[in-house]
Amino acid sequence: MADTESCQKLADWVKNTYCGCSVLYNNAGYARFAPFAEMSLADIKQTVDANLAGLLYLTHAFLPMMIAAKTGHIVNIASLAGHVATAKAAVYAGSKAAVIRFSEGLRHELAQTGVHVTCVMPGPIDTPFLDHADQTGAYRGKVRRYLLTPEATARRILRAVERRQDELTMPRRLHLLSLLYLLLPGSWKRLFAPLLNRK
Numbered sequence: 001m002a003d004t005e006s007c008q009k010l011a012d013w014v015k016n017t018y019c020g021c022s023v024l025y026n027n028a029g030y031a032r033f034a035p036f037a038e039m040s041l042a043d044i045k046q047t048v049d050a051n052l053a054g055l056l057y058l059t060h061a062f063l064p065m066m067i068a069a070k071t072g073h074i075v076n077i078a079s080l081a082g083h084v085a086t087a088k089a090a091v092y093a094g095s096k097a098a099v100i101r102f103s104e105g106l107r108h109e110l111a112q113t114g115v116h117v118t119c120v121m122p123g124p125i126d127t128p129f130l131d132h133a134d135q136t137g138a139y140r141g142k143v144r145r146y147l148l149t150p151e152a153t154a155r156r157i158l159r160a161v162e163r164r165q166d167e168l169t170m171p172r173r174l175h176l177l178s179l180l181y182l183l184l185p186g187s188w189k190r191l192f193a194p195l196l197n198r199k
Contacts, residue, residue, distance in 0.1 A: 001028055001054025004061075011061035023073045023161060024062045026055040031092040031133035044091055051095035056102065063115070070114035073161055076103045080123045080169065084178045092133075096121075107166060116164050120157055122148055123174040146174045 001007065014021050030050035032043040059074060066072030081089055082096035103119035110117060124130060126147045130140050140147075148171060160168040169175040 001058060002049035004057050007054070007057040007061040010058070011065070014062070015065050020065050020069050021062050021072060023075065024059065024066075025075045025077070026058060027075075027077045028054055029077065029079075029129060031089065031129070033088040033092075033134045033139065035088055036090045039091065047091045048095055051092065052098050052102075055099060059106070066115045067110075067113050072115040073164070074103075074106070074115065074117045075157065075161060076117065076119050078103070078119055078121045080121050080174060080178055082121060084181050118157075118160050118165055119167050120160065121167065121169045121175075122153055123171055124148065125150060125153055146171055 011021075028050050030047050032039060032047065034043075055076060059076075063074075066074075076099050078099040079092075079096040081093040082098075082100045085093035085097070100119055100121065103117050107117040107119075123146050124140075124143045126140075126149055131137070134140070153170065156168060156170060
């Protein structure tokens with residue numbers, strides 16, 4: 001995904017084979033939960049490439065055919081981590097925050113084109129992603145009460161596309177907690193930080 005030439009070849013193949021693209025799902029993701037100072041440069045690059053750069057490159061490659069058709073839907077999978085960052089996830093959260101802001105800006109740019117943008121911000125999903133991101137194996141147990149299933153997440157995303165929603169956040173309780181945290185003054189945020197930093 002971080003190879004611009006490959007992204008363009010894929011877009012050209014889709015256009016030639018199917019005459020266009022109705023929905024583009026940007027769903028690749030990568031994380032390695034570790035303190036930033038301890039992350040390898042390879043992990044930092046792979047996180048940014050998968051979560052942000054590849055999403056930008058693919059969107060750039062597919063967007064012209066959507067604009068020309070005056071229809072289409074772009075779905076960018078971000079994360080609730082893009083709203084509230086935690087220890088050991090600084091790079092991941094930063095990349096997902098960029099996806100949220102990019103989606104918002106792109107939505108404004110495409111407002112009169114017939115192409116819509118939905119940004120999805122899920123909490124932790126019960127997939128092998130968690131096992132790869134957290135090599136200790138402890139994180140899954142700590143967030144078990146908030147874990148989303150892939151099937152339920154996919155159904156909600158499909159409904160959001162059908163309804164042309166701008167944003168979709170889930171689970172509701174974790175989203176509300178993140179909004180509450182954002183409203184707290186700095187001193188209170190420091191007080192509650194240990195509850196967030198559970199990786």
